[in-house]
Amino acid sequence: MTAINVRGLRKTYGSHHAVDGLDLDVEVGEVFALLGPNGAGKTTTVEILEGHRRRTSGEVTVLGLDPGHADRHWRARIGIVLQSTSDAADLTVHEIVRHIGGCYPNPRGAAEVIDLVGLTDKSKAKVRTLSGGQRRRLDVALGIVGRPEIVFLDEPTTGFDPEARRQFWHLIRRLSAEGSTILLTTHYLDEAEALADRLAVIADGAIVAEGTPATLGGRATAEAVVSWSGGHREHAADPVALIMRLVAEGADLTGLTVTRPTLEDTYLALIGEAR
């Protein structure tokens, strides 16, 4: 069953095509990451899926409905983690989480959600006193308090320190384990690799590659680079065969390394081609 289904999505501002013929399928229960450089159309796409923006053309369904004509019942089933907010500054963490939760038919308890995002000791603090990272965690809490079937996160860990990112990853895995579908955009390739079941690279408003972190862009079958002592370096589709040959030839193999392209190499190659 698909949670998100997008065909030929276009969003045009004047003569600029922010999204230009994008296709996307996300299965129920999947963690899906959308990667791409700034201005590639990630945020525009996600905001169209969330019902925040109108599209120029194309077909979009999220949880079986068109987000462009969504009602409050549909909105009760999705959770949105906003990118940069400064609202509710004069309320406490607990007050705003309880208030937003109260708008949903079957919310999580405020204390439970606050604990999930690790803000329990800030529960009674005014939102304006939170640090940037704490504020982002509050945004996550507000996005999941309604027990959404699908959660949208647009660059959720921007500005997090490494420890906060690890905690956040743990939280996403937990939400996923509970059955939520998750769509996230990110700049961090390690994040996509750690979290995503599948990912897609978006460039110039269209998907240029899609797959699992291990197979994206032919990564699993790409040639490996074998290097060894004396500055030797060779590309090989089958590095094991090369090494066997080298051994047979009696080459000096101290300093032997075999490297496959990292996700970052693959990603940079993909967006480079698209340019």
Added chain:
Amino acid sequence: MTTTSLAPAVSTLTIGVRRGGIELLQFMRDKTSLIFTFFFPAMLLLLFGAIFTDSYDLPGLSAAQVFTSSMIAYGVISTSFITMGVGIATDREDGTLKRLRGTPVTATAYFLGKLILVAALTAGEVVVLLAVGVLVFDMPLPSEAGRWVTFAWLFVLSVTSCGLLGIAASALVRNSRTAGAVLNVPVVALQFLSGVFIHPITQLPDWMITFASVFPVKWMAQGFRSVFLPDAATTFEAGGAWEHGRIALVLGAWCVVGLVLCLTTFRWTSRRD
């Protein structure tokens, strides 16, 4: 996950009332706007009352009492129109509206919350102004029930029309920092044109009275004078009477205009979508 779709939606009324509570809580914690909204009209009243000490040719009617009743109209506009306009511009800018847009909160529930905020603040404002009038300027409070009935419908029509117009005006405001200044220009101008700061209104040129009669302020001020001043004071009105029917008609019409403007101009976000 199935429980989500089976549980009944929270009603718009329930969410609207909760929004009202949270709006009030936030407003009370913002000390600057609290003080400015509540005490600016009271300060103006104290100043006008102290400057214009001459009394009218009517026994028991002082200029300060006239100002007190007229200034209630100013207080109502300040707490309903201005608070609404600035509040929505702020909500649009700080992400409140964007956040709510992604939840089951409907536009109706959001506005209901705002109207509750504005009605509560306006009631508080009226109490503050009446307290100044009674304690400082010896204004007697009416004892007849009929006058309080007039006060009640006048209050409801005034808050509703000004609140709805505030929602509509918020669409014209580019950002929240300038919202207060932008919205106060028509408000202050209309106070002068409508005889709130100048009394009796008959001192104003005829064209000015005609112009002011199109807008709600003149009728609100006249209405509140009809509640708190003796009937003999109608001699100082432009029409020589309290004109309750006309007041209700004009304010009712502005409620309709405000509602139509809200429905056609309200935007959840400030940027193009």
